[in-house]
Structures are given as C-alpha cells and as structure tokens.
Amino acid sequence: MALALLIAMPQGQWQGNGINPEASGSPMSTNHLAQRMETVQPNAIGELLKFGADPGLISFAGGYPDGSLFPLAQLNDVYQTAILQNGAQSLQYTVSDGDPKLRAQLAARSTAKGTTCTSDNILILQGSQQGLDLVAKMLVDPGDIIVTESPTFLGAIIAFHPCQPRYVGIPMDENGMKTEVLEQRLKEGLKPKLLYTIPDFQNPTGVTLSFERRKHLIALANQYDFMILEDTAYRELRYVGVEPATLKSLDTQDRVIMLGSLSKVLAPGLRLGWANGSVSMIQKLGLLKLAADTQCSTLNMAAASLYLERYNLDAHIETLRDAYQRKKNLMLETIRLHFPQEVSFTDPEGGLFTWLTFPNDFDSTRFMRDYALSKAKVAYVPGSSFFPNANELNHARFNFSGQTDANIVKGISALGALLKLEMAKLS
Ligand SMILES: Cc1ncc(COP(=O)(O)O)c(C=O)c1O
Known part of the structure; x- marks a missing residue:
C-alpha cells in the first residue's frame, strides 16, 4: 500500500475506500470486528489514487521519488x-x-x-x-x-x-x-x-x-x-x-x-x-x-x-541529491515569489518535503477541498493529518521530488494566486 500517498482527512470530510461490510451488503456486522479495529479508520487513499491518476491535477501530496531517476x-x-x-x-x-x-x-x-x-x-x-x-x-x-x-x-x-x-x-x-x-x-x-x-x-x-x-x-x-x-x-x-x-x-x-x-x-x-x-x-x-x-x-x-x-549506489544517490536539491530550491523560490508573506515554510537540508505554516485561523483542509483542488488543480497534504493528538489546521506538507520543474512552477504559482485572494478575505 502506497502509504506515502495516504492522507487521513478528518472523518466526514472525505469518503475513503475503507471497507464497510454493512454498506456492501455483507452479512458480517461490525459487531464481529476485533476491538482493535476501532482504531483502523477509513482513509483517503482512494481519493489520492484518483488524484494521481488525474493527468490534469498537479499533486504535491505523495512522498514520491522522481521515477525518471530510477536506474x-x-x-x-x-x-x-x-x-x-x-x-x-x-x-x-x-x-x-x-x-x-x-x-x-x-x-x-x-x-x-x-x-x-x-x-x-x-x-x-x-x-x-x-x-x-x-x-x-x-x-x-x-x-x-x-x-x-x-x-x-x-x-x-x-x-x-x-x-x-x-x-x-x-x-x-x-x-x-x-x-x-x-x-x-x-x-x-x-x-x-x-x-x-x-x-x-x-x-x-x-x-x-x-x-x-x-x-x-x-x-x-x-x-x-x-x-x-x-x-x-x-x-x-x-x-x-x-x-x-x-x-x-x-x-x-x-x-x-x-x-x-x-x-x-x-x-x-x-x-x-x-x-x-x-x-x-x-x-x-x-x-x-x-x-x-x-x-x-x-x-x-x-x-x-x-x-x-x-553498481555504485552512492554515486546514484549523488545524482538524486543534486536533482532534489534543485527541485527543492525551485519550489521554495516559487513559493517566495507567489505566496502571501504570512505563509512560512521550512528549508530542509535534505529529504523530500517542506512544511508550510499559514496564519492561525487558516484551515488548509478546507482550502484544499474548496479551492486548491477545484480551482488550481493542485493537491498537497493538509497538516492536520500528521498530528497524533493535537489538531492544528494551519499547516500543509508539500513534496518537491515527484513533480517536473514545469509543474512545480505552474502548481505553486496557481496556488499562490488563490491563497492571496483567500487570505485577503481573512484579514
Ligand atoms: C518517515 C517514513 N518512514 C517510513 C516510510 C515507509 O517507506 P518504505 O516502506 O517505502 O520504506 C516512509 C514513506 O514515505 C516515510 O516517509
């Protein structure tokens, strides 16, 4: 299962493809499930797989390495x-x-x-x-x-x-x-x-x-x-x-x-x-x-x-490092250029993600559902999915390794324009 892809949305906001035996007409009732299954909740993997399959959508959501660099x-x-x-x-x-x-x-x-x-x-x-x-x-x-x-x-x-x-x-x-x-x-x-x-x-x-x-x-x-x-x-x-x-x-x-x-x-x-x-x-x-x-x-x-x-795995990793550092820099430069100033972000020394923090009253899940997906055709992972017990709504995770340079610029600048409009409403 491509868990890197997976985002668990607050329940009720997304229809994941978790199995619901009652809905599928199975005679099995949830009474038969082990207690631990209470902790195993539906998730939005189906939604994200759909995003991935939609050629019109630019997804910064998954933790995908750049497939064009596979040896x-x-x-x-x-x-x-x-x-x-x-x-x-x-x-x-x-x-x-x-x-x-x-x-x-x-x-x-x-x-x-x-x-x-x-x-x-x-x-x-x-x-x-x-x-x-x-x-x-x-x-x-x-x-x-x-x-x-x-x-x-x-x-x-x-x-x-x-x-x-x-x-x-x-x-x-x-x-x-x-x-x-x-x-x-x-x-x-x-x-x-x-x-x-x-x-x-x-x-x-x-x-x-x-x-x-x-x-x-x-x-x-x-x-x-x-x-x-x-x-x-x-x-x-x-x-x-x-x-x-x-x-x-x-x-x-x-x-x-x-x-x-x-x-x-x-x-x-x-x-x-x-x-x-x-x-x-x-x-x-x-x-x-x-x-x-x-x-x-x-x-x-x-x-x-x-x-x-x-083969020399270390030499291959050098190639990956160069490519991902360049993409990371491109994403952060484009964010600096197009996002409202109130949005802050991490500048990682490695890895595949930057973490964005919006003003306190900004709900990144709602923004993705109502604006990013439909108007900018861009997906990311809302930050609330990553908190074990807090519920901070004003963050988002963006992956920079999985998209082409052109898509990074196109997706981030489209999102920036929408964010400026939305955040002007909040202020
Ligand atoms: C922090 C972390 N740990 C573990 C994994 C699982 O990776 P894999 O099972 O592909 O080694 C991931 C995947 O994205 C990850 O981000």
Missing part, C-alpha cells in the same frame, strides 16, 4: 541476471530474515557510514513501513504510551494504531523534537514504552534533530527506561551540511531499533527496507515477520544484492 538499465541488468543465471534459486522460498548476502551488504554499508553492525543485526523488511508495524507489535501493549514528534509521519500512526497505544506528541523547532520538553514531561511522571522519531529531514516537516538533542534523547531513554524507534528513511538524501551521528550509533544499551529503506534511494516498488537492532530484538522481529508474510520477495532481494555488488 532502469541497471535494474534490468540485475533482474535478468537474477533470473537467467541464478534461475530457480531467485524464485524459491527463502529464509524469513532475508537474503544472507543482502543482509551482509547492508550491514557493511551501515558500518562504513558510522553505524557499526553485523548481518545478525539486520532483518530485511517489506519496506521500512513493515518495521513500523512489527516493532509496534513487538513492544506495544494496549494503553502503552508512544512518544512521537508532533507532527509525525502519518504512516507510522496508522501502523501503530492496531496496538491501541496512547500517544504523546512532543513539539518541534528547527532542531527537531524539543527534548527539554520531553525531559520535563518525564520528570512529571510520563512513562513511555517507545519513542518514535525521524531524526533526519523529518516527514512531514523536513527538520533534522541536532546532535546535542540526539545525545540528550539517548540519555533520557537510558534514565527513564524506554525504547527508541529511529526511522532513517530520508537520511541519505542530504543536500547540504554534515550529517549528525545516528541515534543507533550513540546507543550503548541496545535501546534503539533503526529502520532503513531502499525506497527513496533506489525504488519504492522493490519494497525493501531493513531493521537494525540487537540480535535478540532482530530474532523476535524475525518471528513476527515470518508470521506476517513469510519473507520478502526472493527475486527483489537477489536483484538488490546484485545491484549493490555491481
């Missing part, structure tokens, strides 16, 4: 080799922990980049999204507290929901989660089971957690005894500046489980990510993985492993 010739080569040379082996069942060679390659890559581990610390996943699901299943009982950044990645909230946690959102500034606020809450008696963070170019804000705060977070986890789930989906897409150490590399008590992904640096359709954790946690996660889907695609793992062996 198609190289992928064609490695798939051919996997099938023609390795034959049946590439199409057979395999171990649920994942292709041993790929695990070793990812461990070596991680170690070379400063997060030391061995292949025993790596579990191959169906995208890092599966890690969000499995780690929550492994650690979270109903009623347990998960601390997140506020706002946070919608796909994580959706993955955590069936475990019936309670959420505590910690506010952010330009240096990421305000760990001093977290510390205050902990001193007041907050007892989290798990803290979920996206320290690098956070989704949705694009903000990076400072090195000082990373150290503070680890110290708090040690002192107050909670686990950390570190989601590094965007870490390798840094355009400027120096990367701070991962939380995992600062972890001395095996409190951090780190998730990585090939989605943004190679191709999301491969559905390949990984978890990096202590051997005992990885073994437990492997049991859950076996129960969930047996294993990742043998063929995709073989192809990814061959790609890492034959």
Whole structure:
C-alpha cells in the first residue's frame, strides 16, 4: 500500500475506500470486528489514487521519488541476471530474515557510514513501513504510551494504531523534537514504552534533530527506561551540511531499533527496507515477520544484492541529491515569489518535503477541498493529518521530488494566486 500517498482527512470530510461490510451488503456486522479495529479508520487513499491518476491535477501530496531517476538499465541488468543465471534459486522460498548476502551488504554499508553492525543485526523488511508495524507489535501493549514528534509521519500512526497505544506528541523547532520538553514531561511522571522519531529531514516537516538533542534523547531513554524507534528513511538524501551521528550509533544499551529503506534511494516498488537492532530484538522481529508474510520477495532481494555488488549506489544517490536539491530550491523560490508573506515554510537540508505554516485561523483542509483542488488543480497534504493528538489546521506538507520543474512552477504559482485572494478575505 502506497502509504506515502495516504492522507487521513478528518472523518466526514472525505469518503475513503475503507471497507464497510454493512454498506456492501455483507452479512458480517461490525459487531464481529476485533476491538482493535476501532482504531483502523477509513482513509483517503482512494481519493489520492484518483488524484494521481488525474493527468490534469498537479499533486504535491505523495512522498514520491522522481521515477525518471530510477536506474532502469541497471535494474534490468540485475533482474535478468537474477533470473537467467541464478534461475530457480531467485524464485524459491527463502529464509524469513532475508537474503544472507543482502543482509551482509547492508550491514557493511551501515558500518562504513558510522553505524557499526553485523548481518545478525539486520532483518530485511517489506519496506521500512513493515518495521513500523512489527516493532509496534513487538513492544506495544494496549494503553502503552508512544512518544512521537508532533507532527509525525502519518504512516507510522496508522501502523501503530492496531496496538491501541496512547500517544504523546512532543513539539518541534528547527532542531527537531524539543527534548527539554520531553525531559520535563518525564520528570512529571510520563512513562513511555517507545519513542518514535525521524531524526533526519523529518516527514512531514523536513527538520533534522541536532546532535546535542540526539545525545540528550539517548540519555533520557537510558534514565527513564524506554525504547527508541529511529526511522532513517530520508537520511541519505542530504543536500547540504554534515550529517549528525545516528541515534543507533550513540546507543550503548541496545535501546534503539533503526529502520532503513531502499525506497527513496533506489525504488519504492522493490519494497525493501531493513531493521537494525540487537540480535535478540532482530530474532523476535524475525518471528513476527515470518508470521506476517513469510519473507520478502526472493527475486527483489537477489536483484538488490546484485545491484549493490555491481553498481555504485552512492554515486546514484549523488545524482538524486543534486536533482532534489534543485527541485527543492525551485519550489521554495516559487513559493517566495507567489505566496502571501504570512505563509512560512521550512528549508530542509535534505529529504523530500517542506512544511508550510499559514496564519492561525487558516484551515488548509478546507482550502484544499474548496479551492486548491477545484480551482488550481493542485493537491498537497493538509497538516492536520500528521498530528497524533493535537489538531492544528494551519499547516500543509508539500513534496518537491515527484513533480517536473514545469509543474512545480505552474502548481505553486496557481496556488499562490488563490491563497492571496483567500487570505485577503481573512484579514
Ligand atoms: C518517515 C517514513 N518512514 C517510513 C516510510 C515507509 O517507506 P518504505 O516502506 O517505502 O520504506 C516512509 C514513506 O514515505 C516515510 O516517509
């Protein structure tokens, strides 16, 4: 499921395509559903898939990498080799922990980049999204507290929901989660089971957690005894500046489980990510993985492993960085030129998103429904979707990697003109 695409609108505003057995005439009644299904709400994925399919609409909503940059010739080569040379082996069942060679390659890559581990610390996943699901299943009982950044990645909230946690959102500034606020809450008696963070170019804000705060977070986890789930989906897409150490590399008590992904640096359709954790946690996660889907695609793992062996992923990532930095600059310049001055936005050092903040009385969901979609033919993700328990209406997430330069200029300038009209009415 393309969760990057997904926006959960406040109920009643959007008709998602969640299954309603009563409406479909099925004899099954909602009485038969497990209690956890109360947390599994319809969402607007159907709406967004329609947006994506509408050629007249410019969507800045999805977290799509630029498909024109996928290394198609190289992928064609490695798939051919996997099938023609390795034959049946590439199409057979395999171990649920994942292709041993790929695990070793990812461990070596991680170690070379400063997060030391061995292949025993790596579990191959169906995208890092599966890690969000499995780690929550492994650690979270109903009623347990998960601390997140506020706002946070919608796909994580959706993955955590069936475990019936309670959420505590910690506010952010330009240096990421305000760990001093977290510390205050902990001193007041907050007892989290798990803290979920996206320290690098956070989704949705694009903000990076400072090195000082990373150290503070680890110290708090040690002192107050909670686990950390570190989601590094965007870490390798840094355009400027120096990367701070991962939380995992600062972890001395095996409190951090780190998730990585090939989605943004190679191709999301491969559905390949990984978890990096202590051997005992990885073994437990492997049991859950076996129960969930047996294993990742043998063929995709073989192809990814061959790609890492034959080609230079880092050189490919350099190409992506250049292209996305240019698009990011283009989007922000166009916003500066065309949006009302009251709209502020983040200028991320990497990743795929900028986060816009409108004046307090501006409702970005209503604006998208009533104006952006119909009049400018532009979609974005209203910010309210990303708050675990607050309800801030005056933000929006814009993706800059998935659209052409021409569409970025066309969509942003059309939206700017409409915003000026609408905001003149508010003032
Ligand atoms: C922060 C974050 N984590 C995890 C994911 C899941 O990515 P994948 O399952 O493709 O690795 C996404 C996708 O957009 C994301 O933004």
